[in-house]
Amino acid sequence: MSHPLLETADLTVRFGGHVAVDHISCRFVPGELTAIVGPNGAGKTTYFNLISGQIPASEGRVRLNGRDITRMSVAQRTHLGIGRAFQLTNLFPNLSVLENIRLVIQSKAGRGFNLLSMADRHADLTAPAQEILARVRMTDQADQVVSELSHGDQRKLEVALLIALDPLVYMFDEPTAGMSVDEAPVVLDLIAALKTRKDRAILLVEHKMDVIRTLADRIIVLHNGALAADGDPATVMASDVVQEAYMGRDLEEALAHV
Structure with missing residues (x-):
């Protein structure tokens, strides 16, 4: 595997007694688009918030190019190469x-x-x-x-x-949400073009399976704040752990109701 641009190690956050993100360890490498999926309450946006610095971690580490950025501010992380779309809107x-x-x-x-x-x-x-x-x-x-x-x-x-x-790491949280049928392809084409740059990593929170099939090189599935599956799209969607996480429902059907 290539040297990771971004890495989370046992990343965890608790709100009172609730563990919203539960010891997630993932490595994100250049030239790869990772789709992050899961039902409502799975921890997808909270995981994004921990990476980009909107909320502090209770445990674990975030590293960018090997550098520990866990205690850095949003502005510091942006300066070093973490780019999240809504931060700039x-x-x-x-x-x-x-x-x-x-x-x-x-x-x-x-x-x-x-x-x-x-x-x-x-x-x-x-x-x-x-x-x-x-x-x-x-x-x-x-x-x-x-x-x-x-x-x-x-x-x-x-x-x-x-x-x-x-940035070194592009973070998109449902980038086509609320867009018309005519508008969405423009954004998706731009993200696809960014993939051709082999020195950047892209993270995409998404629930539209057609978007995931078109763009994703890898899928990670979060369930109850924990990492339920991680791998290539075909393998992840067919895995037993994912089917169990979605209570026996087809992953596409489950995500269609998110």
């Missing part, structure tokens, strides 16, 4: 779509978030921002104020901002 809701993307590129270039200097001193960043807009098919919305965007366009902007950030 509506970064500056009263600025335009183009300006939001340009600000992320500006920060990535080490020039900070100085709004006053953005237009005059960072004009060289406009072209790459426009290129990203074209990739997410939002060129026509370049001058639109972010707060006025439709839900579907906000989700596309999440992906655009994440591309601009260019």
Whole structure:
């Protein structure tokens, strides 16, 4: 196996007496898209929150490129290469779509978030921002104020901002939720394109099996906060432990009701 970009070792969080994530150990390697599935309450989003730093771990470790980031803040983890889509949504809701993307590129270039200097001193960043807009098919919305965007366009902007950030680990939590049939393929095509970069890892919380079949190289299944299965999609969906976790129901049928 390749050297992991991201690793969780016995990662655990308790809320009172409830164990929401229970000693999960996983390694995520470059060039691989891992789909994280499970029924409601399985711990998927909580696991994401532990990795990206929204909540502190009760036990265990999170490592990025071998570095322990368990006690680091969200901002520190983002700086080191953890990128989660919703962290960047509506970064500056009263600025335009183009300006939001340009600000992320500006920060990535080490020039900070100085709004006053953005237009005059960072004009060289406009072209790459426009290129990203074209990739997410939002060129026509370049001058639109972010707060006025439709839900579907906000989700596309999440992906655009994440591309601009260019993290080592991309984290998507149901990226097409609430999007129309016409809008969703744009986001899925972008995620598929990110897979071609063999120096990045992608984590995807998803319950749409058609999306998982199309994109996933690997599936991990969480159940009651614990890791129930981990492997290639065909093997995982056929495994006894997964069928038992879903109380005998077909995995696809069970996830369709999530």
